[in-house]
Amino acid sequence: MSKIEDVLLAVPEVKHKKNDGTLYIMKERIAFIVENRETCLASHSFYDIKMQKISPEGKPKIQLQVVLHDGNSSTFHFVNRKGQQQQIADREKVKDLVQKLLPNFKRKIDSELEEKNRVLTENPKLLQLYKDLVISQILTSEEFWKIHGKDLQNLKGNTNKQEIGVSGAFLSEIKPVTDGCNGFKYNLTGEIIECIFKAYPAVKKKHMECVPLKLSESEFWTRFFQSHYFHRDRITAGLKDIFVECGKMDDSTLRKEIRSNLGDPFLDLGKFGDNTIEEGFCSSNTNDQKTDSGGGNIVHQSIIKRFNQHSFMVLKTCQEKAVEVINDDSNKNDEKEKKLNGSSESKKKRKTIEVIEEVPPTIEELAEQQLKKKQKIVEKIQYDDLGNDEVDSSLPVSSNALNLERLERYLYGPTPSSSTVTSERVNKVQEYSPDAVDHMLRNNAKDWGQRVPHTQIINPTQAVNALGDLSPGGLLMRGYQDHNLSQFVPIDFEKEVNNLYLSACELLKEFWSCFPLTTPELEAKAVKMHDTLQRFNMSKVKPFEDRAMRELSPLGTQLVSHINLLIETSFIKFNKSKKNQTMPTDVPSETSFDDFLCNQAKTEYRILFEMKLLMSEFPSGSIYILPNKNHSLSWDGVMFVRSGPFKNGIFRFTLHLESTFPNQKFHPTIKFIDSMTHPLVSPDTFLFDASHAFPTWSENDHIYEILKFLKYAIENVDYCCTQIQNCANQKAVDLYNSDKSKFLEISRETITQSIKSVFNSDNDDDRNNHAFWFDKRIIEDGLHDQIIENMKNSSDSCENLTFSLDRRG
């Protein structure tokens, strides 16, 4: 690498770490290469170098030490064979060159360091963190700044946004200097002129008009300071000068401003009135106003006008800034002025208004005003953080009224826990009936008219017992000392615990922000943070715990138990995630409990949805299906066949969903409870094969669709035999194709068998657990006829009725 860079100086015969070699000084680094080898034993960028030290004169060894910013240092020993003089000369050469080069790099570092230093001093919290984490070498300083770089940026951003305002005393700060004769000299700087322009826009205009052409720069300013315009606040004789116009200009802009109401369509400055509470409060002003209305005190009027004008200017600049400036300290001056003027502003407005002639606004202006008003309203009622979907729809807002079905739920508190009630019931003695209690109370009440001897109210032993309960250490005073725990902890311990929490929380925050580990960077970061936490635990928490144990023996563990818990939790999480990484993800649902819950909820919701869809999509009368009462992933169904070779058969079946439903590869399995000779029903497993219609299963497929297919396939054997290749029961297909009558015979047998099995539920578990189950009594007791009757009466309720009768459990 050294070959690429320019070598500025090469000093042979230098020892470093007892190796002989050559010291090279390159443009950006200082490097040491061992003799006869290519390896670079030491290489320091100038960025890293803090300073260099040389061995004091008179020492036998001629050395140069380079101290780095991170505290490390490298020492180079100059061993020129020509003697000490030469050695010193070598060292001087190196030293001078490094000295020359270092400042170039230093400045960069310094500015950065200074910035960091400033940030640290401004944030005591950050400083504490820095002390805890960096100085104790839990984190390196780079890592620390990487984490808190954002804060740094923010701080920088804030400081850059300030804008210098006009000082309130900008004019009085211009110190006039007597020139010895009868005059004054004003020293104007560019900044002052800028301020004057800002405060008196009319002067700026005038300046632009006059200066290069009519007057010289100095002449202009002399006139300005002499002018009535400048002095009009004070009473001076009216001099004829160029600034007379300025006053008029100001007046006209002021009038314009009032008419535009500062750009706020809802503000009417003309309406501002001055209401004093009574005579005596602000009386000087109000009196003036009254007497002035006839055109009296010109001084007050002009000063009021000046105030008004000034407040307008302040308001204007504020409005301009409002967009960008959030809160500036430099605005203090402005604000002060504003406050000062605000009071006078409102008071005097009315009078100024009188002078203004009303100009009827044109239609365009009106329209524009309307638009502005609308904008202003929208601005006021719209919030960024509340979505704006309702506002921009021009349609009438169709907000759903809140419909609380069970209002009473809000009104009830928790039910008293049954456990306490029962426990109290256990040791109850004997309870009288309410009537007896009432009777006894009435009897007692009769005696209440008599006086009670005082000894009866409480007897001494009981009083002493009660006192015992209430004295410290008694039954009721247990734990009386407990809440004073904080008093036992000395302040320095408290502070330390605070600091521990601060650092621990910071590290933990970083640690947990890595999860879930979706990218390799995050994983790497998690590993790093885990190590850091371990280091923190060992170097900070453990020593503190030991100390606390020693010095505050009963409380030691309590103080840090929570921190330990926090750290332990993070370790557990880390180890768990590591385990998951090493293991192939065969059990995806176990990676996180949240996901698991999510998936489960999703599946359950999907099942509910399927059920609802089924109810609305599937016509009743042939297939009834219900999720099993024990597990919702298995559904029980029964099919009444209305046509085809299996007509009048009643077949029960179960439908199984996978736990990942609806994300499953194959269609839900449908299994018949009893055997059935059908092309699509496997003769061995009784499974119905729907892969012809549903080769795969996706979220877009629904259960009612597969049931429709089932119904169709059972009722149309012909279709199955002719259209479908590779049927599950090839024998049945062959039989159907060759000997239809034989097939029909078998199917008839199946039908009778199915009806029999439906009514005869033997001890077979599989059958008994099925949701659909028929009782012979339905037919025998005439219930069946009743149901039919009911069905005729109300076609709606037929479904419910059959369900309620069929459902068991």
Next chain:
Amino acid sequence: MNELNADDPSLLVIALDTNPSQSILKRKPNLLTNILNSISAFGNSHLMQKPQNKLAVIGCHHHTSKFLYPSTDKSLEVRQIDGQYEYFTLVEKSIKTNLADMITNAPKVASNNESMLAGCLAMALCYITRIKKSQPPGCNLNTRILVITGSEDSAHQYMTYMNVFFTAQKEKVVIDICALDNTLVLLQQGCDITGGQYLKVPQIEGLLEYLLWIFLPDPAIRSKLALPPPVKVDYRAACFCHRELIDIGFVCSVCLSIFCKFSPICTTCSTVFKVPVPLKPKKKKIKT
């Protein structure tokens, strides 16, 4: 609370649960006499502390709540007995006669009637407000309510209780609870909210001692005494589905109903929720 001044006179309203269906009376109906005696003694002790102190006693029976003292309808003729101050005799006598009246005139207990304690507390608050208003300007009055009951917690009065508690807090009325029999979770909250004292009496026979020790001192000076430490109050919410206390649950974002289990449709306001979507990386894994 720091506005309470120990030098100001105080008004104490005692709300006494006399409902015959409360379990403690069912077991020992004669206890009521004992309780009554203790309360009149306690009330008189309160009056004795400062000449300006005021007292009111409300009886909460199974059908109604009524002021036992000061009685509204008739004035009792009191003369001195045993050298007792007539005022105290009046207090004791009017409490007892009025309660006897109430009990004898009460309709028969139908079944297990709940004591309408919340209503009784509301009455007490109204009374306190009235007295406070009639105070001459510049005079402060420390006010508190002492509830003495052996009933159980009632879920049905939950809302009324809460309204009473927060009104009391706003009016700076301290609510003290003296539970004779059951632990009262709901009323504990009231104590906690208003800064009162909660006590479950270990032995009912020593009631007067407990009352004098714990409830006689004004709240303003209680901080200086060694009183039983405040109980840890359980502020957990009850789920709307089973009325059980839960630490973490699901809250409907529309009507704020609380549920202990996730359900896709809010059963209170019928809002349909989106199904929580699993994280994206997860989805990929499933698909592959």
